[in-house]
Amino acid sequence: MHYSLKTKLSLSYVLVALVSILFVSILSNQFLQKQFREYIQENQEDTNLAVVQSISQQYLGEDQWNYNSLENIGVNALAKGLIVKVTLASGEVIWDARVHNNGMCQQMIEQMAYTMSAHYPGIKGGYVEKPYSLVAENQELGKVEIGYYGPFYLSRNDLTFINTLNKLNLIAGLLSMLFALMLGILMAKRLSTPISRVIDAAQMISQGYFGGRIRERSNTKEICRLTDTVNNLAQTLENQEILRKRLTDDVAHELRTPLATLQGNLEGMIDGIWKADSDRLKSCHEEIMRITRMVGDLEMLARFDRDNLALDKKQLDMAVLTGAVVNNFQSQYLKKRVSLNFSGKEELITADRDKMIQVIFNLLSNALKYTPPGGNVDVSLTGGTDSVQIIVKDNGIGMDEKDLPFIFERFYRVDQSRTRLTGGSGIGLTIARSIVEAHKGKIEVKSKLNEGTEFTVILPKQVVKE
Numbered sequence: 001m002h003y004s005l006k007t008k009l010s011l012s013y014v015l016v017a018l019v020s021i022l023f024v025s026i027l028s029n030q031f032l033q034k035q036f037r038e039y040i041q042e043n044q045e046d047t048n049l050a051v052v053q054s055i056s057q058q059y060l061g062e063d064q065w066n067y068n069s070l071e072n073i074g075v076n077a078l079a080k081g082l083i084v085k086v087t088l089a090s091g092e093v094i095w096d097a098r099v100h101n102n103g104m105c106q107q108m109i110e111q112m113a114y115t116m117s118a119h120y121p122g123i124k125g126g127y128v129e130k131p132y133s134l135v136a137e138n139q140e141l142g143k144v145e146i147g148y149y150g151p152f153y154l155s156r157n158d159l160t161f162i163n164t165l166n167k168l169n170l171i172a173g174l175l176s177m178l179f180a181l182m183l184g185i186l187m188a189k190r191l192s193t194p195i196s197r198v199i200d201a202a203q204m205i206s207q208g209y210f211g212g213r214i215r216e217r218s219n220t221k222e223i224c225r226l227t228d229t230v231n232n233l234a235q236t237l238e239n240q241e242i243l244r245k246r247l248t249d250d251v252a253h254e255l256r257t258p259l260a261t262l263q264g265n266l267e268g269m270i271d272g273i274w275k276a277d278s279d280r281l282k283s284c285h286e287e288i289m290r291i292t293r294m295v296g297d298l299e300m301l302a303r304f305d306r307d308n309l310a311l312d313k314k315q316l317d318m319a320v321l322t323g324a325v326v327n328n329f330q331s332q333y334l335k336k337r338v339s340l341n342f343s344g345k346e347e348l349i350t351a352d353r354d355k356m357i358q359v360i361f362n363l364l365s366n367a368l369k370y371t372p373p374g375g376n377v378d379v380s381l382t383g384g385t386d387s388v389q390i391i392v393k394d395n396g397i398g399m400d401e402k403d404l405p406f407i408f409e410r411f412y413r414v415d416q417s418r419t420r421l422t423g424g425s426g427i428g429l430t431i432a433r434s435i436v437e438a439h440k441g442k443i444e445v446k447s448k449l450n451e452g453t454e455f456t457v458i459l460p461k462q463v464v465k466e
């Protein structure tokens with residue numbers, strides 16, 4: 001069974017309210033009623049003592065009593081539910097409520113028993129008689145027996161008080177439950193609205209619409225993280241999508257030129273407009289070589305993109321690594337009559353060996369391509385406390401300032417015609433920059449047209465994980 005957040009939250013709020021109200025009302029009821037009973041019992045005792053006291057005041061001395069007042073007291077007490085009997089030490093009874101009005105006494109007792117059993121069936125009470133000694137002028141004159149409904153009797157007023165209390169408890173309970181229900185629904189709404197929004201956004205993303213973002217901010221931490229995560233996911237997917245489209249566009253664009261040249265040449269030859277001489281065939285072959293190189297570069301880019309995230313980092317000496325790549329290039333440089341020099345001492349860094357080789361390789365092959373015979377290429381390695389710096393400096397053809405911001409872009413070539421000769425496809429620097437940035441480093445370029453170019457790679461010695 002699946003319940004909505006709203007149902008679950010509201011129900012649990014109501015449950016909590018219900019349980020706590022139940023506890024509070026049971027406890028308060030027990031406690032209050034106990035207090036109240038004790039209070040009533042004390043009250044009863046006080047009333048009894050007051051009656052005894054006023055009776056003792058009616059002693060006039062020398063066995064004389066104020067019988068009138070005595071009767072008054074007795075009648076008043078009877079009206080309050082007390083059946084009083086005053087017996088002197090001699091055994092003489094000077095007041096007895098039952099003698100005075102037995103019918104009324106009987107009726108009172110019955111009435112009290114009825115009220116109590118109707119409202120407090122649990123309390124086993126009954127008519128009790130309690131004796132008090134009658135003391136006046138420091139002599140014990142006899143005893144006063146007071147009969148009443150015990151252990152305590154609740155008058156109509158007392159009962160009303162208790163009923164009101166219970167009613168108040170009930171009303172408070174109902175109100176709190178209503179409040180809990182409202183609060184539960186409100187809280188659930190505040191939680192479920194942003195969640196529903198995230199669900200909508202995620203659904204849009206899964207259908208391929210990456211443009212939408214969740215803008216509303218919630219003040220719940222987890223929900224904020226959830227919206228951020230979904231927004232980031234959308235952003236990543238959108239970027240990937242843009243990259244993918246651009247790559248396809250670029251590849252199509254790059255292939256079109258050599259293919260069109262090839263097609264033109266071949267059609268010309270088929271139609272007999274051009275002779276299939278070795279020059280023409282050579283030119284066709286060059287175009288094919290160009291396409292082949294480009295496909296090779298693309299393969300490399302794809303391979304690099306694929307394992308880009310997984311850097312196989314190990315400690316290595318940058319001087320040894322750079323020196324080895326420089327050595328491998330020596331024969332090619334020699335062939336073109338460009339001199340290649342390397343200077344640098346041991347510098348240990350933590351990095352991916354193969355990818356570092358790739359970076360130096362791309363820079364050195366560019367320097368060779370764009371430096372005419374007789375030129376120089378200097379490679380130098382220097383180290384600081386936290387980073388190492390590799391500089392590849394040539395005195396080749398250089399680049400115009402306006403091109404510098406773009407040379408690291410995929411397929412960007414400074415000058416189509418000159419690159420056609422040298423045969424680059426414009427992704428060597430893209431790869432180099434991606435590798436350096438994956439190592440949290442930087443690659444910079446300085447160049448002047450016809451003077452030369454200087455590439456600087458700065459790499460942290462220790463790649464800190466994010």
Ligand code: ADP
Pocket residue numbers: 362366367370394396397398399407408412413414415419423424425426427428429430452453
């Ligand atoms: P390519 O395969 O065309 O060399 P890169 O991404 O390696 O592609 O370089 C992009 C462009 O930057 C090149 O086409 C070239 O015009 C320019 N460039 C790169 N290195 C140098 C350099 N050392 N001297 C002059 N121009 C350079």
